[in-house]
Amino acid sequence: MSVRPVERSSLVEQTAAELDRIVRSGEWDVGDRLPGEVELGRLLGVGRSTVREALRSLISSGQLEARQGAGTFVASPTAVPGWERHLRRAAIADVYEVRIALELEAARLAAARRTPADLVALDAAMAARGRAEGPAAFVDADLAVHRAVIAAAHNPVLTDVFASFTTALREALLDLVRDEDLRTADDHDEATRAHHDLVTAIRAGDAAAAVLATRHNVEDTLAQLHAAQRSS
Structure with missing residues (x-):
């Protein structure tokens, strides 16, 4: 039997999970604009590049939507099929x-x-x-x-x-x-x-x-x- 070691989650995964939790909780409603990357990084205690990758993850899942020149907005409280x-x-x-x-x-x-x-x-x-x-x-x-x-x-x-x-x-x-x-x-x-x-x-x-x-x-x-x- 082939068993692989369990890997610790990365900072990006942890950041994405926390953003997901906030969105699911309703603290940010659908249509709300998220704080900018710098502000999110300050709130979450991570770097801007980590925030950017976490946001991309939630955009890919359909929970967030990036609007050119406007920012990132909540599109769905949960991942979209x-x-x-x-x-x-x-x-x-x-x-x-x-x-x-x-x-x-x-x-x-x-x-x-x-x-x-x-x-x-x-x-x-x-x-x-x-x-x-x-x-x-x-x-x-x-x-x-x-x-x-x-x-x-x-x-x-x-x-x-x-x-x-x-x-x-x-x-x-x-x-x-x-x-x-x-x-x-x-x-x-x-x-x-x-x-x-x-x-x-x-x-x-x-x-x-x-x-x-x-x-x-x-x-x-x-x-x-x-x-x-x-x-x-």
């Missing part, structure tokens, strides 16, 4: 086409299953969307509305699958709202009306109207994403 990481690398329009199918069903289910608490959450999310200033805040608020609709469907599988899409979508949607040639003020107003129509339909328990409002919103956005791909 390989198929979800594939989604994050897939063409954004392809992912969005699948998202449409999910959101149409979520809208139908939400109209049938919404609770008073769900309606309160939807109203709060819409209000936050209306107050949001700047592209990043607006995209995050917009996605929060969609998460509230998904939650109102009360289907945990839909919730998990939608969550796997949001990281893939966020950066593309940011580019979209920043590009005035692709996303005009009229487009923004039309999308806002579609969101209000969706919430109204869910409140009324009108599944057909909820599906129609969702289709109007997400298919318009898909068309804009295709336009963005053609212009890139």
Whole structure:
């Protein structure tokens, strides 16, 4: 029998394990920006190169996401399965086409299953969307509305699958709202009306109207994403 000696874990592995623990604990929420490498090294008592390698490990697992020029952000509280990481690398329009199918069903289910608490959450999310200033805040608020609709469907599988899409979508949607040639003020107003129509339909328990409002919103956005791909 061949037996190999047990090796002590490296500083990189220990650092990655501690970062993993912090992320899993929820001390850093999904979307939060991590401190810089120097600050993390000071907090963890290790060198910058060790921090960098540990961060790369968690980025590879899908827990963290590096954004060019912005820093490193929490993408998932736990390691992301390989198929979800594939989604994050897939063409954004392809992912969005699948998202449409999910959101149409979520809208139908939400109209049938919404609770008073769900309606309160939807109203709060819409209000936050209306107050949001700047592209990043607006995209995050917009996605929060969609998460509230998904939650109102009360289907945990839909919730998990939608969550796997949001990281893939966020950066593309940011580019979209920043590009005035692709996303005009009229487009923004039309999308806002579609969101209000969706919430109204869910409140009324009108599944057909909820599906129609969702289709109007997400298919318009898909068309804009295709336009963005053609212009890139």
